[in-house]
Amino acid sequence: MPLARSVRRYIQKRQPRLPFQGRQGCRFQMKRPPSVQPWHFHECILPDAQCLNQIPHFYYSVHTHFIGALYNTIMEKRTIAILGATGSIGTQALDIVSRYPDRFHAVCLTAHASSEKLFDLVRKYRPTCAALNIAPERIPEDVQFCEWFFGPDSTVQALLASRAQDALCAIVGIAGLDAVWAALDVCERVLLANKEALVTGGDLVMKKAADRRIPMLPVDSEHSAIFQCLQARQNNAVRRLLLTASGGALRTWRKADMFNATVRDVLKHPTWNMGGKITVDCASMVNKGLEIIEAHHLFDMPAEKIDVVVHPQSVIHSMIEFADGAVLAQMGMPDMRGPIGYAMGWPERLPYDAKPVNFYELGHLDFAAPDFDRFPALKMAIEALKAGGSAPVILNGANEAAVGAFLRERIPFGRIPEIIGHALEAVPQTAIASIRDVYAADAAARADAENTIRRLTC
Ligand code: NAD
Numbered sequence: 515m516p517l518a519r520s521v522r523r524y525i526q527k528r529q530p531r532l533p534f535q536g537r538q539g540c541r542f543q544m545k546r547p548p549s550v551q552p553w554h555f556h557e558c559i560l561p562d563a564q565c566l567n568q569i570p571h572f573y574y575s576v577h578t579h580f581i582g583a584l585y586n587t588i589m590e591k592r593t594i595a596i597l598g599a600t601g602s603i604g605t606q607a608l609d610i611v612s613r614y615p616d617r618f619h620a621v622c623l624t625a626h627a628s629s630e631k632l633f634d635l636v637r638k639y640r641p642t643c644a645a646l647n648i649a650p651e652r653i654p655e656d657v658q659f660c661e662w663f664f665g666p667d668s669t670v671q672a673l674l675a676s677r678a679q680d681a682l683c684a685i686v687g688i689a690g691l692d693a694v695w696a697a698l699d700v701c702e703r704v705l706l707a708n709k710e711a712l713v714t715g716g717d718l719v720m721k722k723a724a725d726r727r728i729p730m731l732p733v734d735s736e737h738s739a740i741f742q743c744l745q746a747r748q749n750n751a752v753r754r755l756l757l758t759a760s761g762g763a764l765r766t767w768r769k770a771d772m773f774n775a776t777v778r779d780v781l782k783h784p785t786w787n788m789g790g791k792i793t794v795d796c797a798s799m800v801n802k803g804l805e806i807i808e809a810h811h812l813f814d815m816p817a818e819k820i821d822v823v824v825h826p827q828s829v830i831h832s833m834i835e836f837a838d839g840a841v842l843a844q845m846g847m848p849d850m851r852g853p854i855g856y857a858m859g860w861p862e863r864l865p866y867d868a869k870p871v872n873f874y875e876l877g878h879l880d881f882a883a884p885d886f887d888r889f890p891a892l893k894m895a896i897e898a899l900k901a902g903g904s905a906p907v908i909l910n911g912a913n914e915a916a917v918g919a920f921l922r923e924r925i926p927f928g929r930i931p932e933i934i935g936h937a938l939e940a941v942p943q944t945a946i947a948s949i950r951d952v953y954a955a956d957a958a959a960r961a962d963a964e965n966t967i968r969r970l971t972c
């Protein structure tokens with residue numbers, strides 16, 4: 515259809531580019547338009563957006579419906595795989611899909627073991643592929659319309675079969691690394707929540723993304739904030755990144771009391787509602803350490819140029835200090851649908867009913883330096899990043915083992931940094947040249963952590 519062709523060509527010409535990402539500040543160009551909305555057509559007809567206000571309502575609504583219908587017939591929806599669909603990030607991403615049914619189709623939904631929850635999501639979002647690591651006893655008849663995959667490789671198999679344009683990687687832990695790696699082979703964009711994939715395989719993953727020119731859009735709120743601020747950098751060099759940290763559930767606790775904090779205490783995050791593992795990581799501030807490593811890879815920044823600012827209200831999501839002394843911050847009430855939606859809709863913003871920031875009610879915003887004495891694992895993460903090689907993998911593997919043991923109430927909270935510290939000392943640090951090296955270092959770290967846990971629990 516010639517009209518369709520010329521409309522596509524028009525959109526492709528106007529297609530935006532990622533402003534800054536990857537090594538050597540390289541620019542990525544999207545292979546296809548990232549998202550196309552009816553208002554692209556408005557702009558083609560009406561050069562100034564303000565003109566819209568001057569059009570009589572009747573004309574505007576006829577115009578909108580006509581353009582909307584044209585858009586729907588010509589442009590397909592953007593297809594997205596939600597890997598880790600039953601989790602905190604996954605379900606919030608699906609909330610965005612629900613709000614924009616004309617823009618997104620979740621074609622692939624995956625989870626580890628929560629089969630009933632996944633069945634409900636499949637009924638609602640009607641993907642073409644779905645996966646569970648742990649096979650359920652039976653698949654209900656009303657979800658058999660999609661292709662199912664089970665077993666340890668099921669996430670990657672479902673992703674490949676779905677042929678999704680975008681992959682939202684929201685699996686928790688190093689378990690998500692294979693999916694990120696596969697997404698870089700088959701998707702147009704990777705929307706990254708799974709920070710452990712970068713902590714462990716960061717150099718390899720970012721190199722592959724740069725080689726294949728696949729945009730890695732951050733979903734973690736701090737990294738999304740930095741990404742958003744970067745779009746206003748002009749030619750200003752970045753002096754340092756300032757990652758804000760809520761301080762977690764134990765921010766105000768005395769060191770002696772922190773040691774025996776219970777699972778209940780630790781899971782009471784003051785500002786964010788997240789999955790269990792990341793909430794424990796926030797309480798130990800390992801999460802901020804992992805985020806420093808994540809920022810290092812995403813924005814190609816050395817550890818020395820990434821600082822942590824404790825900011826209990828979680829209203830400023832992170833900041834950049836530029837060479838001219840200007841500091842840009844991205845703000846908003848804590849709600850992960852903001853950064854998730856930003857990555858999904860990029861380069862457009864997707865409005866939703868976000869709670870507005872009420873500065874009168876807030877009254878003040880607080881800032882403090884991190885306390886490395888009470889949160890020693892944060893220091894360990896910074897040192898691991900500086901050491902390079904397998905050190906961040908060891909830190910991550912030992913932490914995952916220790917957090918698992920804490921959540922099962924095998925060890926007190928205060929043992930987590932000890933277990934990480936032991937693994938960093940005892941496991942030989944090696945270079946990482948392949949994903950296989952990553953898994954070898956991870957296995958060695960977990961084995962050491964398990965030994966320490968066993969010793970501590972005897
Ligand atoms: P979650 O525990 O709520 O959900 C994890 C999801 O991954 C679930 O769907 C689960 O079924 C799936 N999963 C778990 N283990 C798996 C395995 N071995 N193989 C395949 N799938 C598996 O976790 P979350 O809080 O949504 O966090 C997901 C990721 O996003 C983490 O890396 C976390 O650090 C990051 N993140 C989360 C938030 C947040 O607000 N929750 C914010 C920033 C970053």
Ligand code: MG
Nearest residue numbers: 734735736805
């Ligand atoms: Mg974060």
